[in-house]
Amino acid sequence: MKPKILVVEDDANLVELIRYNLEQEDFAVVSTEDGEEALVLADEEKPDLVLLDWMIVNLSGIEVCRRMRREPATANLPIIMLTARTEEADRIRGLEIGADDYITKPFSPRELVARIRAVLRRLRPALAGGNLEYAGIFMDTTAHKVTRDGQPVALGPTEFRLLRHFLEHPGRVFSREQLLDSVWGRDVYVEQRTVDVHIRRLRKAINLDGLPDVIRTVRSAGYSLDTDGRREAVA
Incomplete structure (x- = not known):
């Protein structure tokens, strides 16, 4: 079964780019631009990893990450933050709130896939091999x-x-x-x-x-x- 990635991003063009490249690498993709819906999908879809944009509709990515870490069902769900913020303080804040990695925009699809695989190898090794x-x-x-x-x-x-x-x-x-x-x-x-x-x-x-x-x-x-x-x- 393919590892499932939940993409939480409000840029439709970027979502399609991410979806295309992840599906090419044999991932399944579920997406939303809404922070509230992201919490629902995390519970219903049981993704293996979340790509979470900082600035999204209804709830910020930081708040979504915080709430996911509070819930037992998603407390250990791997989360990679996506953001245009480049300041060290913002990056540290994202990691302190519970994100497992942090990618700044713009990024290459190859880097994104590599970072996803690295996080899965570290946190979900069962998905990394045969x-x-x-x-x-x-x-x-x-x-x-x-x-x-x-x-x-x-x-x-x-x-x-x-x-x-x-x-x-x-x-x-x-x-x-x-x-x-x-x-x-x-x-x-x-x-x-x-x-x-x-x-x-x-x-x-x-x-x-x-x-x-x-x-x-x-x-x-x-x-x-x-x-x-x-x-x-x-x-």
């Missing part, structure tokens, strides 16, 4: 092999995609609808309860020899890959 690992679960995405604590795990195609999605976003809670969109695709009609069936199959496959259940059920919210290990009934 191997994914979490809590003893190791996935070779190229060879389509999975092991847990060194023992092979047999998965069907859907369970493999489901586990890959969780491994790319450990600790994040996804609703059934979000999992359907990400794992099955937006154009495929599948009942939401189908997710529960495949979660049960995935649990059975990866919980070898009584190992702890690392798929957490969050009441009224969905599922996450989490070493917390708690399970609750989903309403």
Whole structure:
């Protein structure tokens, strides 16, 4: 699955330039010019990184960054600030408020892509290579092999995609609808309860020899890959 970038920028021409170059590099792109909508999209779309302009509609980029850092769901979401401000004090302010990197305009598309990849390598290493690992679960995405604590795990195609999605976003809670969109695709009609069936199959496959259940059920919210290990009934 492609890493998803949320672009928050009010210059339509710049958005299209960014979108074109990121899609050429195999990223998925969601965009808005509105700070309030950016907060909604960060919650709904579950992006892997946010490109956040300083001056946007309704809320400043600084305020959007501040609010994202306050919310548990987005507290660890990588954020790169985009701005025409070049003063050191502004750059420091952006970093102190919670941004992970800072790019001043104008910038080259190649630099932008390189900075995005660098931040993802540092903060989301699972998205930077062909191997994914979490809590003893190791996935070779190229060879389509999975092991847990060194023992092979047999998965069907859907369970493999489901586990890959969780491994790319450990600790994040996804609703059934979000999992359907990400794992099955937006154009495929599948009942939401189908997710529960495949979660049960995935649990059975990866919980070898009584190992702890690392798929957490969050009441009224969905599922996450989490070493917390708690399970609750989903309403």
